[in-house]
Amino acid sequence: MADEKVFVLAELDEGGGLSKLTLELMGLGARLASETGGELDAVLLGEDVGASAAELATLGASLVSAADHPSLGKYNPDPYLEVLVRLLEPQDAFTLLAGHTPMGQDLAPRLAFALEAGLVTDCVAVEPGQQAGGPVFVKPVFGGNALASNVIKTPRRLATVRARVGSAPESAASGGEFVALEAPTAEPPIRSLGRTTEDRGVKLEDCRVVVAGGRGMGGAEGFGALEELAGLLGGAVGASRPPCDSGWIPASAQVGITGTIVAPDIYFAVAISGSSQHLSGMSESGKIIAINQDPEAYIFKVSDYGAVGDWKQVLPALTEALKHHIS
Amino acid sequence: MGLNIIVCLKLVPDPEGPADSFTVDQASRRVVVHGLPPVANPYDENALEAAIRIKEAAGDGEVKITLLSMGRSLSKAVMLKALATGADEYVTVEGEQLEAQELDSYTTATLLASVIRGLDYDLVLTGRQAADTNSGQVGLGIAGLLGIPAVTVAQKVEVSGGMVRVERVLPDGFETVEAPLPALVTVSHEIGDLRYPALAAIKAAKQLPQKSLSLSDINGELASTGLVERMGLAAPSRERACVMVGADTGEEAGRALAERLHADRVL
Ligand SMILES: Cc1cc2nc3c(=O)[nH]c(=O)nc-3n(C[C@H](O)[C@H](O)[C@H](O)COP(=O)(O)OP(=O)(O)OC[C@H]3O[C@@H](n4cnc5c(N)ncnc54)[C@H](O)[C@@H]3O)c2cc1C
Numbered sequence: 001m002a003d004e005k006v007f008v009l010a011e012l013d014e015g016g017g018l019s020k021l022t023l024e025l026m027g028l029g030a031r032l033a034s035e036t037g038g039e040l041d042a043v044l045l046g047e048d049v050g051a052s053a054a055e056l057a058t059l060g061a062s063l064v065s066a067a068d069h070p071s072l073g074k075y076n077p078d079p080y081l082e083v084l085v086r087l088l089e090p091q092d093a094f095t096l097l098a099g100h101t102p103m104g105q106d107l108a109p110r111l112a113f114a115l116e117a118g119l120v121t122d123c124v125a126v127e128p129g130q131q132a133g134g135p136v137f138v139k140p141v142f143g144g145n146a147l148a149s150n151v152i153k154t155p156r157r158l159a160t161v162r163a164r165v166g167s168a169p170e171s172a173a174s175g176g177e178f179v180a181l182e183a184p185t186a187e188p189p190i191r192s193l194g195r196t197t198e199d200r201g202v203k204l205e206d207c208r209v210v211v212a213g214g215r216g217m218g219g220a221e222g223f224g225a226l227e228e229l230a231g232l233l234g235g236a237v238g239a240s241r242p243p244c245d246s247g248w249i250p251a252s253a254q255v256g257i258t259g260t261i262v263a264p265d266i267y268f269a270v271a272i273s274g275s276s277q278h279l280s281g282m283s284e285s286g287k288i289i290a291i292n293q294d295p296e297a298y299i300f301k302v303s304d305y306g307a308v309g310d311w312k313q314v315l316p317a318l319t320e321a322l323k324h325h326i327s
Numbered sequence: 328m329g330l331n332i333i334v335c336l337k338l339v340p341d342p343e344g345p346a347d348s349f350t351v352d353q354a355s356r357r358v359v360v361h362g363l364p365p366v367a368n369p370y371d372e373n374a375l376e377a378a379i380r381i382k383e384a385a386g387d388g389e390v391k392i393t394l395l396s397m398g399r400s401l402s403k404a405v406m407l408k409a410l411a412t413g414a415d416e417y418v419t420v421e422g423e424q425l426e427a428q429e430l431d432s433y434t435t436a437t438l439l440a441s442v443i444r445g446l447d448y449d450l451v452l453t454g455r456q457a458a459d460t461n462s463g464q465v466g467l468g469i470a471g472l473l474g475i476p477a478v479t480v481a482q483k484v485e486v487s488g489g490m491v492r493v494e495r496v497l498p499d500g501f502e503t504v505e506a507p508l509p510a511l512v513t514v515s516h517e518i519g520d521l522r523y524p525a526l527a528a529i530k531a532a533k534q535l536p537q538k539s540l541s542l543s544d545i546n547g548e549l550a551s552t553g554l555v556e557r558m559g560l561a562a563p564s565r566e567r568a569c570v571m572v573g574a575d576t577g578e579e580a581g582r583a584l585a586e587r588l589h590a591d592r593v594l
Contacts, residue, residue, distance in 0.1 A: 078476070102498060106479045109432075109464040113471035118433065119556030121463055136558060142459050144341045145349035146358045149559040190506045191474040193492075197500030212578060229590070233594065241516075251517060253496055255459060258516075260498075266593065276346050276563075283565045287593050289584070290569075306571045307584040313577025314584070321585030322594060 005091065006033040009084075009098040009107075010044040010056055018052050018059075021099040026059040026128060028166025029097055032135055035128035038094075041065065042227060043087065045080055045181075057176030060169050067181035075103050076192065079184035081110050088090035088115060093155035095135060098271055100160040108160045118152035123161045124258075135159075144257055144280030163205060163324045164284070200207065200252050202236050205257050211236025212255055212282070215242035216271025216293070216311065223249050225311070226270060227305070229319045232326060238282075240272045256281035270311050274299030291315065329389040330486060332378045333443055334414070335428070335469070336396050337368040338405055342458035356560045357428050358459075365402045367409055370454025372521035374514040377484045378452055379413035379522070384485070391415045395442060397435070399426045406501065411524035411532035413561060420540045424549055429457060431553030436468025437542040441545045443473065451511040455480050463513075470511035478504055482517035 005256050008029045013019040026042065031039040042061035046068065053066040067083045088096070088111070096111075098104040100122050110118035120137035128152065129136040137150045137159050152158075204210060211230040213223055223237060230237045238260070239253040255262055257280040267285035271292060272278060280301055282288070290303040291314050300306040307314050340349075340360040348361045367375075373396070382390035394409055397420040410417055420442060430438075443451060451470070456463035470477030482501060483494035491510050494501045496517055524532070542549070573589050576582035588594045 005529045102480070106467075109467035110471055110477070112464065113436070113468045114442050115431070116433075116554070118431070119464060120555060139461070140563070141461055141560075142340075142349050142358050142360075143461065144563060145346060146351050147561045147563055148356075149487070149561070150559050151558050152555050155555050173440060189510075190478060193503040193505055195497065195500060195502045196572050197497060200499045232583050245516065251496070267405055274346075275343065276349075277342070279563075279565055288567065288592075289588070291584075292500075300569050300571065302565045302567055304567050304570045304585065305584065307574070307580040309574070309577030309580040310572070311577075313580040317578040317581025319581075321582045322588070325585070325589045325594065 004036045004038040005094040006036070006038060006040050007094055007096040008040070008061070009104070010042050010052065011099055011101060011103060012046060012049070012052060018055055019099065021101065023059065023168035024162060024164065025097045025099065025168035026056070026061070026166075027169045028161065030060045030169060031166075032095060032126065032128055039063070043084070045072045045083055053178060057178065058174055061176045063177050063179060065179050065181050066191075067183060069183035071184055074192065075106075076187065076188050076189060076190060076247045077106055077110055078188040079084075080107055081114060082184040082186055083181055084111055085114050088156070091156070094260065095157040095159070096260060098158070098160050099255045101161045104115075104160040106305065108158050112158050115156050116154065117156035117158050118154045119158040119160075120150050120152065121160045123159050125165060126159060126161060126295045140280050142276070151315045164263055167196040204236050204238055204255070204260045205262050207236040207262070208235040208265045209268070210255070210262055210266070211235055211281070212238035212240065213243060213267040213270045213273060214240040214272030217243060217248065220248040222271075222311065223320075225315050229268070229315065229322075232319060232322060233266070235264070235266070239273070240278045247273060269299050269303065270315065272299055273297050274302055330381070330385065331391050331393065331446045331447045332381065332450045332452060333393045333395055333446060334371065334375045334378050335439060335466070336371040336375065336394050336409055336567040337450070337457050338350050338365045338396060338398055338401055338453075339427070339457060339459040342369065344511045351560050351562045353560065356557050358560065365405055367405055368454050368457050370456060370458070370514060370516060373453075373516050373518045374416065374452040374454050375409060375412060376521040377481065377512070377514050377518050380470075381484060381486050382413060387593060393418060393446060395439065396420070397425055397438060399423060407523055407529055407532050410535055411528040412455050412522055414535075416538070418446065418538045418540065420542070420545065422542045424542065425478045431555040432462045432464035432547065433555070434461070434549060436472060438542075438545065440469045440472035442540065443469065445545070447566040449508045450486060451475075451509070452484070453511070453513050455476045455513045455515045466511060466513040471510075473511070475509045475511055476504055476506040477511040477513070479513045480515045481512050482515055484514065484518075
């Protein structure tokens with residue numbers, strides 16, 4: 001596996017700059033590349049991406065391949081796939097890292113099957129693996145009840161990687177070259193008829209404090225009490241899946257293996273039992289504080305602090321008492 | 328029959344089972360499941376629900392729903408229940424080598440695609456991912472192998488005039504997209520739970536056509552061990568030493584928690 005290239009598939013955030021996860025992938029990619037002695041390249045698709053492509057060159061990319069075209073402005077799988085297959089088809093052996101984001105989850109499997117490349121999704125660690133004959137890709141299976149270490153046996157390897165697995169390169173490099181990729185030509189079979197979105201406000205994954213509620217909150221009103229505590233601490237409100245399914249709070253609040261993955265300094269789990277699917281999305285948090293009426297609830301086993309009781313009593317008293325300390 | 332829908336339904340150990348029902352066997356690198364019944368993968372149930380809604384919207388006799396499951400040995404009870412919710416027939420592929428934990432996504436998609444090639448299909452529905460592998464590759468893989476368009480994470484699926492219209496879940500809302508049939512759609516839980524079948528329907532489902540295939544029937548060759556190989560398996564280390572604040576009432580517990588968090592400089 002000497003001289004094998006490592007590719008990072010870059011992504012932009014809502015503001016139009018490189019996403020934080022992309023920076024982390026550049027750091028991770030550099031580590032893998034130094035192990036194989038190959039070079040680190042970045043790939044970016046979109047519209048008006050010149051500035052971000054230039055930034056990638058300062059983040060350690062030897063070569064930045066960018067496709068800049070109006071048809072790539074909003075993610076549409078088939079045009080993206082066409083451009084990437086054209087770039088990667090001539091490469092016999094490489095490792096490509098993408099974010100485990102909505103785009104990464106949609107695109108990486110398509111690319112894997114198009115290139116007959118092995119893919120490991122949702123990686124929580126990627127270790128350079130000399131002995132294994134290639135990197136080792138670690139991912140949760142069985143809803144987070146186990147972590148599987150995998151090797152990819154094909155010479156082309158793909159992975160989607162979670163946030164905070166890599167860390168952004170520390171020093172800026174320079175000297176990366178650029179190449180413009182050809183725009184897609186095929187008429188895409190999938191046509192977008194429009195998006196219906198609402199402003200999420202603060203992003204859960206960026207908050208230092210998350211106050212999350214579960215099924216035991218009993219309804220939308222309960223989330224008002226969580227909102228108050230979150231407001232006091234400058235944090236955001238999250239949830240396990242049932243409150244989102246019941247419409248007590250928007251789906252974007254869902255924390256877990258199929259929701260947002262968070263690791264704030266402080267995570268409150270209120271009336272949440274601690275299913276492995278939920279834990280898989282927050283167990284890396286700094287301090288975990290659980291409030292639950294069931295003293296046997298599993299959440300206490302994975303928390304740093306616990307209070308037993310009905311949240312209707314515990315939460316207002318907690319918030320009130322904290323006000324004295326915080327203001 | 329106007330429209331043929333195939334729903335891929337995987338049987339998995341109940342993913343909502345308590346954490347201690349899943350243990351790790353280092354030697355075999357397998358998760359061992361204790362005392363949990365097999366269930367239909369929840370996202371595949373969502374896919375089946377989507378199919379039934381399309382069938383209801385189209386009216387009598389217009390839509391045929393075929394369920395497709397593959398595995399080492401499939402639970403009859405789970406299959407009958409799924410059939411009874413509103414499907415029309417069941418195709419199964421069973422065999423010793425089809426142990427779910429031994430197959431990677433590539434192999435699974437390849438085998439399922441070769442079954443589907445032998446069936447009539449306009450729309451293939453799968454769940455967005457399986458609850459055991461958490462991989463999310465098989466649906467897209469099947470579409471890639473069949474060479475049909477694929478749309479992922481649907482919260483709504485409608486068919487009209489040779490097109491499928493899908494609402495795709497986005498982090499901050501949804502996107503409506505349209506693709507020509509035949510197409511594949513992976514379905515997410517936002518679509519809603521699968522309905523419960525009536526008891527009478529479960530009895531009646533026994534009479535519905537069921538076709539069981541083996542690997543040789545579908546010319547399925549297991550590509551040795553697939554493209555991805557598991558090297559190791561570990562239990563997650565999540566447990567922490569928990570400081571429990573003692574109190575007689577909830578209010579006291581709340582206050583005691585605040586004091587403790589302050590004293591420990593957490594807040
Ligand atoms: C494929 C798959 C993916 C999934 N993905 C996710 C995911 O990403 N995120 C996620 O969260 N879940 C996910 N789930 C669901 C998960 O399995 C659990 O069902 C869910 O996390 C349970 O949520 P909960 O803890 O809020 O509810 P429950 O397990 O019902 O727990 C409620 C808790 O509230 C406590 N309680 C009740 N009333 C009160 C009160 N008045 N005061 C204090 N405590 C009270 C109870 O003691 C209990 O511990 C997924 C499931 C599947 C199958």
